[in-house]
Amino acid sequence: MARNSILGVFAKSPIKPLEKHIRLVTKCCNQLIPFFAACSDLDWTSATKIRKKLSKLEQDADALKRQLRLELPGGLFMPVDRTDLLELLTQQDKIANRAKDIAGRVLGRKLEIPVSLQEQFMAYLTRCIDATEKAADAINELDDLLETGFRGREVNLVEKMINQLDEIEDDTDSMQIKLRRDLLLLEDDLKPVDVMFLYQIIDWVGELADLAERVGARLEILLARK
Numbered sequence: 001m002a003r004n005s006i007l008g009v010f011a012k013s014p015i016k017p018l019e020k021h022i023r024l025v026t027k028c029c030n031q032l033i034p035f036f037a038a039c040s041d042l043d044w045t046s047a048t049k050i051r052k053k054l055s056k057l058e059q060d061a062d063a064l065k066r067q068l069r070l071e072l073p074g075g076l077f078m079p080v081d082r083t084d085l086l087e088l089l090t091q092q093d094k095i096a097n098r099a100k101d102i103a104g105r106v107l108g109r110k111l112e113i114p115v116s117l118q119e120q121f122m123a124y125l126t127r128c129i130d131a132t133e134k135a136a137d138a139i140n141e142l143d144d145l146l147e148t149g150f151r152g153r154e155v156n157l158v159e160k161m162i163n164q165l166d167e168i169e170d171d172t173d174s175m176q177i178k179l180r181r182d183l184l185l186l187e188d189d190l191k192p193v194d195v196m197f198l199y200q201i202i203d204w205v206g207e208l209a210d211l212a213e214r215v216g217a218r219l220e221i222l223l224a225r226k
Helices: 003-011 015-030 032-040 044-071 082-109 115-139 142-147 153-184 192-224
Strands: none
Touching: 015 032, 015 044, 015 082, 015 115, 015 142, 032 044, 032 082, 032 115, 044 082, 082 115, 082 192, 115 153, 115 192, 142 153, 153 192
């Protein structure tokens, strides 16, 4: 095989697009913080603008996902297994999809978080987004992992990040339990349909952390195969 042909195969390494994708995903999720701040102020105009920005980021991530799936090389020169990378990509993309679902449902119904729960809810949301950020940090180490042949200190660093991600997800589970318990105490003062959707939003926000943990788990599987 000619030298240029070999370089062309390596030039299509999926690592950089995968890292770019997770950065788009985290930017998408981070829009939920100003989005819910606007909703708390009943500023639905600002919330609408933020939701459009969030949706654009989700669309960009989706387009990159499709491009990566189509162009992902296979065969002898792939630095990591194609199936593992596709599974990582799928889990990453689900995070952005869920963020878009959350904003769409809240804005569509003009759903208000009860005032007494707003501070608690924002802390919960922020911690769930912490999980997506930690997953992105781990994915962004893939280049260095490849350079070191998946050995040495770099592996230890990524394993530490995955453990931290698990701890964050545990935190969000505890925060979700308390938030649901406190919402239960307010049910009699709220419209039943609003209560139903509030529980759904709490669950969906928690899924951001759950999905981020799955990204870490897929990365851990990739490490174990090296």
